Amino acid sequence: MGLHFSTIAYQTYVLPVLSFLAQFKKPNEKALEAEDKAIRMLVPGPGQWCLKEDFYRLQQCWGQHRSFPSLTDLSLAARTRLYKFENFMRGGLGVKSKFRALQNVIRDHDSIGRWPEWFSWFNGGIIADVFSCEEELRTLELSIPSLIEAAAPPVEEGDERRTHKLRRRNFQRTVRRAIFSTHKYNEVERMRHKLGRWCLGDFPGVTSSRCIKALRSLRGLVPPRVSAAVLRTMWNGWCTGRRFQKYDTCCFRCGSFFQEDSIEHYGRCPIVVGFARTKLRIRPNVWNLSYITTLGLAESACTNEDLTVRALWIYAAYRAHNLLRYKPLSAAEDPADILLQFSKEGSLGHEGAMRTLDTIWSNSSLPQRADYSNYFNDSDEDIWD
Numbered sequence: 435m436g437l438h439f440s441t442i443a444y445q446t447y448v449l450p451v452l453s454f455l456a457q458f459k460k461p462n463e464k465a466l467e468a469e470d471k472a473i474r475m476l477v478p479g480p481g482q483w484c485l486k487e488d489f490y491r492l493q494q495c496w497g498q499h500r501s502f503p504s505l506t507d508l509s510l511a512a513r514t515r516l517y518k519f520e521n522f523m524r525g526g527l528g529v530k531s532k533f534r535a536l537q538n539v540i541r542d543h544d545s546i547g548r549w550p551e552w553f554s555w556f557n558g559g560i561i562a563d564v565f566s567c568e569e570e571l572r573t574l575e576l577s578i579p580s581l582i583e584a585a586a587p588p589v590e591e592g593d594e595r596r597t598h599k600l601r602r603r604n605f606q607r608t609v610r611r612a613i614f615s616t617h618k619y620n621e622v623e624r625m626r627h628k629l630g631r632w633c634l635g636d637f638p639g640v641t642s643s644r645c646i647k648a649l650r651s652l653r654g655l656v657p658p659r660v661s662a663a664v665l666r667t668m669w670n671g672w673c674t675g676r677r678f679q680k681y682d683t684c685c686f687r688c689g690s691f692f693q694e695d696s697i698e699h700y701g702r703c704p705i706v707v708g709f710a711r712t713k714l715r716i717r718p719n720v721w722n723l724s725y726i727t728t729l730g731l732a733e734s735a736c737t738n739e740d741l742t743v744r745a746l747w748i749y750a751a752y753r754a755h756n757l758l759r760y761k762p763l764s765a766a767e768d769p770a771d772i773l774l775q776f777s778k779e780g781s782l783g784h785e786g787a788m789r790t791l792d793t794i795w796s797n798s799s800l801p802q803r804a805d806y807s808n809y810f811n812d813s814d815e816d817i818w819d
């Protein structure tokens with residue numbers, strides 16, 4: 435299951451259970467650990483290839499179609515809705531008065547010995563957790579009245595009931611968005627940090643900004659599976675031998691002297707690069723690692739057609755690598771056929787991507803010829819036609 439469907443599965447099957455409980459209780463350490471574990475199980479990969487904070491921003495920052503919701507934010511928004519809107523027509527749940535009453539009982543009780551024993555229960559009960567939402571929002575410089583205002587337009591004369599219904603319906607979503615916007619997260623710095631691993635010798639700030647923009651463009655240019663593969667490649671998320679500190683040979687069996695199972699090699703592998711050149715017409719003047727790790731954006735900006743074709747190439751290489759890792763290439767199989775099949779599957783169901791793939795050889799905006807004199811080819815030159 436890919437990144438996109440994993441996100442949908444998480445939101446459909448995992449989150450409803452957690453979010454029901456999160457209406458009453460702040461998530462404790464165990465709940466946050468379970469959240470982390472669930473995301474890691476749904477999106478497996480090498481250690482730290484993508485952090486929990488990144489998974490929360492897949493849609494907003496990284497060009498994917500959905501993000502994993504944050505349990506902490508979800509709980510705070512749900513508790514705020516419960517606190518403010520539950521049983522509203524009958525005066526609400528009276529959380530504030532119940533909390534004060536409980537505090538008075540605790541303070542005036544004779545058995546003071548119970549206080550240290552039941553401290554966590556007194557301060558972490560349902561009433562205390564729901565009541566704490568107001569204070570938690572205040573620390574984020576958010577206020578409930580302004581959030582209610584933001585949830586729906588101002589009340590019109592004689593239309594209070596409709597406005598109330600609208601606010602109630604939008605309130606939790608509005609609070610979640612407001613909480614999300616308060617978190618500090620610098621996407622350019624994050625991308626720059628991740629791309630730093632490739633040592634591309636470019637202008638890192640420029641490349642990072644281009645990559646972020648390209649990922650956002652790809653959302654409309656290719657299916658979600660392709661943009662997910664591009665992000666995983668940029669962030670060194672392939673399960674290669676090198677990523678696990680092992681030496682394995684190239685899974686495409688290119689026979690190169692410098693072959694190894696690593697993204698660094700696949701970005702230069704004669705079979706993978708040869709496929710890009712002969713079948714997908716990706717023909718830059720100079721081949722280097724940046725074409726697989728940054729869609730070539732470390733070299734220069736490119737058109738949407740170029741982005742689409744390069745993304746399909748990366749998807750094909752990623753899928754083929756995943757397949758050949760478990761089912762090694764047999765003597766009768768041609769790796770170029772596998773790559774071609776996966777590039778077609780990558781575009782399947784997306785009209786624009788399929789059209790771009792079908793018109794590669796008739797599209798005059800794509801390069802006609804290229805100079806490969808600087809390409810470091812460690813194999814024989816027969817692959818170049």
Ligand SMILES: [Zn+2]
Pocket residue numbers: 684685686687688689690693694699700703704705
């Ligand atoms: Zn190879």
